[in-house]
Amino acid sequence: MSAALEISGLTKIYPSHRALQDVDLVVDEGSVFGFLGPNGAGKTTTLRMITGMARPTRGEVRVLGEDVVRAGNAVRSQLGFLPDVPAFYDWMTAREFMHFAGSLFGLEHRVIRDRTGLLLDTAGLGRVKTRIGGFSRGMKQRLGIAQALINAPRLLLLDEPTSALDPIGRKDVLDMVASLRGRTTIFFSTHILGDVERVCDSVAILDQGRVLTQAPIRELKARYARHKIVVEVTDDAPALAGAIAGRPWALDTAVSGSGSIEVTAVDIGAAQRELPELVVAHGAGLIRLDAGEMGLEDVFVELVGEGKA
Amino acid sequence: MRNAMMFARKEAFEIVRTWRIYVLPAIFLLFAITGPFIAKYTPELLTTVGGGQFASLELPEPTAYDAYKGWINNLSQIGLFAIIIIYGGIVSGERRTGSAILVLTKPVSRTAFVVVKVAVQAVYVAVLLVLGTVVTWGVSALVFGNAPAAAIWSSALVWLVLALVYLCALTLLSVVISSAAGAAGAGLGLFVVLAAASLWGPLAEYSPAGLAGTASTLATGGDVERLFWPVTVSVAISIVLVGIAAQTFRRQEI
Numbered sequence: 316m317s318a319a320l321e322i323s324g325l326t327k328i329y330p331s332h333r334a335l336q337d338v339d340l341v342v343d344e345g346s347v348f349g350f351l352g353p354n355g356a357g358k359t360t361t362l363r364m365i366t367g368m369a370r371p372t373r374g375e376v377r378v379l380g381e382d383v384v385r386a387g388n389a390v391r392s393q394l395g396f397l398p399d400v401p402a403f404y405d406w407m408t409a410r411e412f413m414h415f416a417g418s419l420f421g422l423e424h425r426v427i428r429d430r431t432g433l434l435l436d437t438a439g440l441g442r443v444k445t446r447i448g449g450f451s452r453g454m455k456q457r458l459g460i461a462q463a464l465i466n467a468p469r470l471l472l473l474d475e476p477t478s479a480l481d482p483i484g485r486k487d488v489l490d491m492v493a494s495l496r497g498r499t500t501i502f503f504s505t506h507i508l509g510d511v512e513r514v515c516d517s518v519a520i521l522d523q524g525r526v527l528t529q530a531p532i533r534e535l536k537a538r539y540a541r542h543k544i545v546v547e548v549t550d551d552a553p554a555l556a557g558a559i560a561g562r563p564w565a566l567d568t569a570v571s572g573s574g575s576i577e578v579t580a581v582d583i584g585a586a587q588r589e590l591p592e593l594v595v596a597h598g599a600g601l602i603r604l605d606a607g608e609m610g611l612e613d614v615f616v617e618l619v620g621e622g623k624a
Numbered sequence: 625m626r627n628a629m630m631f632a633r634k635e636a637f638e639i640v641r642t643w644r645i646y647v648l649p650a651i652f653l654l655f656a657i658t659g660p661f662i663a664k665y666t667p668e669l670l671t672t673v674g675g676g677q678f679a680s681l682e683l684p685e686p687t688a689y690d691a692y693k694g695w696i697n698n699l700s701q702i703g704l705f706a707i708i709i710i711y712g713g714i715v716s717g718e719r720r721t722g723s724a725i726l727v728l729t730k731p732v733s734r735t736a737f738v739v740v741k742v743a744v745q746a747v748y749v750a751v752l753l754v755l756g757t758v759v760t761w762g763v764s765a766l767v768f769g770n771a772p773a774a775a776i777w778s779s780a781l782v783w784l785v786l787a788l789v790y791l792c793a794l795t796l797l798s799v800v801i802s803s804a805a806g807a808a809g810a811g812l813g814l815f816v817v818l819a820a821a822s823l824w825g826p827l828a829e830y831s832p833a834g835l836a837g838t839a840s841t842l843a844t845g846g847d848v849e850r851l852f853w854p855v856t857v858s859v860a861i862s863i864v865l866v867g868i869a870a871q872t873f874r875r876q877e878i
Contacts, residue, residue, distance in 0.1 A: 388731040402722030418630035
């Protein structure tokens with residue numbers, strides 16, 4: 316599989332701070348790639364360099380095999396981009412903006428007309444006749460995705476497409492992104508873990524300008540294959556937690572005020588066998604015992620936590 | 625080239641569909657219509673308002689040239705102020721709102737972005753100037769009976785060159801200064817500098833500094849000996865200003 320986007324050694328230093336440090340990324344063509352990081356991690360800075368809006372201090376960005384800094388319009392004609400806060404011309408209608416965007420790509424009028432109809436319908440804006448100035452944030456976000464697709468891009472860059480949207484608006488946008496799977500490569504920056512888990516195949520986690528990890532989501536979960544077990548007992552949870560902590564399969568334990576003990580286990584089989592015995596040995600009554608895989612959120616928190624340590 | 629044309633089309637529609645269609649035309653039209661009447665009735669107004677105070681003053685009979693002079697002088701002051709204020713955000717406005725990003729991440733070069741904006745706005749100012757001049761000329765003909773064409777059109781043409789210098793200077797300022805108000809403030813500073821420079825003969829004869837005075841002289845039917853150099857130098861300065869603006873914009877991060 317060829318790479319739609321290759322970033323190597325990307326560093327961006329501003330006079331006041333270092334925004335990115337030696338970022339390496341490879342995004343395979345056809346994948347939905349989540350670029351995950353907390354606010355201020357450097358996601359938008361990375362996207363600005365991918366689109367050529369900012370220049371790297373060091374390093375290289377190759378889009379579809381072309382160096383972004385040198386290729387200019389040749390690369391941009393293959394890109395679709397949605398900024399984090401898309402700003403349109405308020406005096407235009409959605410249809411007019413789509414025609415304007417299509418014409419900047421040099422598309423034929425017939426192609427623009429056909430794609431505009433299709434994309435606006437997909438974005439739920441097909442029947443909206445009002446000017447963009449009267450649009451809600453969600454409508455602008457959906458129009459932003461629609462305009463980013465007018466040139467049928469080989470690489471679609473979405474910067475925080477669901478931030479600041481209400482749950483319905485967020486669902487609409489994620490549905491749109493999911494519907495594009497297999498039709499183009501999607502590079503999707505976000506700080507919302509649930510969105511990445513829902514639509515992305517692969518993920519890179521960025522924190523403080525550094526990529527902490529990059530892998531397919533399944534592989535990432537397998538790499539950090541640990542299990543969270545919640546044990547809720549009637550009496551003396553702290554003493555039981557102390558006993559659990561002493562077992563070789565228990566990586567971490569935490570006691571909440573309500574008598575719940577959260578255990579991170581490296582060997583789920585051993586934990587399942589021994590936990591009931593420990594509860595009985597402490598003379599406590601078992602209220603609940605839940606076991607589950609670590610989610611991306613746990614991986615993210617662990618990695619970002621390590622990065623800050 | 626085609627996408628530059630499409631961007632130019634958007635710029636033109638933006639004029640028609642926003643406040644831009646009202647402000648400059650209103651200013652131009654106001655001066656164009658009222659100028660000849662003010663020129664015609666100023667002596668009578670002075671007599672009425674001043675009573676016997678101006679009895680010793682022998683005011684010449686007003687002519688269309690007075691109306692032309694008023695038209696050009698108004699353009700050289702209020703008209704230029706309006707251009708400075710309106711175009712202070714010609715580039716920075718789109719950067720500030722974020723709409724520039726949506727355009728520049730498509731196959732539109734930054735040079736085209738700057739040059740197209742200047743070109744479209746220059747055409748707009750030229751069209752308004754032509755319309756305003758036609759109105760002044762026509763109203764002058766009605767008010768004074770006789771309205772020579774050469775004086776008003778030659779002076780309007782010279783003023784257009786001056787307006788072009790300001791438009792191009794504001795474009796560069798708008799690239800360099802992110803605030804529209806800041807760029808407009810610098811533009812007003814340029815106005816003061818050019819007004820002061822016009823007092824020094826050599827600068828007035830070979831730079832845009834003397835164009836306002838030249839336009840005013842032409843409007844009154846006077847002869848101007850040196851027109852080639854100030855006009856040529858002004859056009860050259862305008863091109864250089866836009867070139868620097870485009871180059872600077874290409875290097876900037878957005």
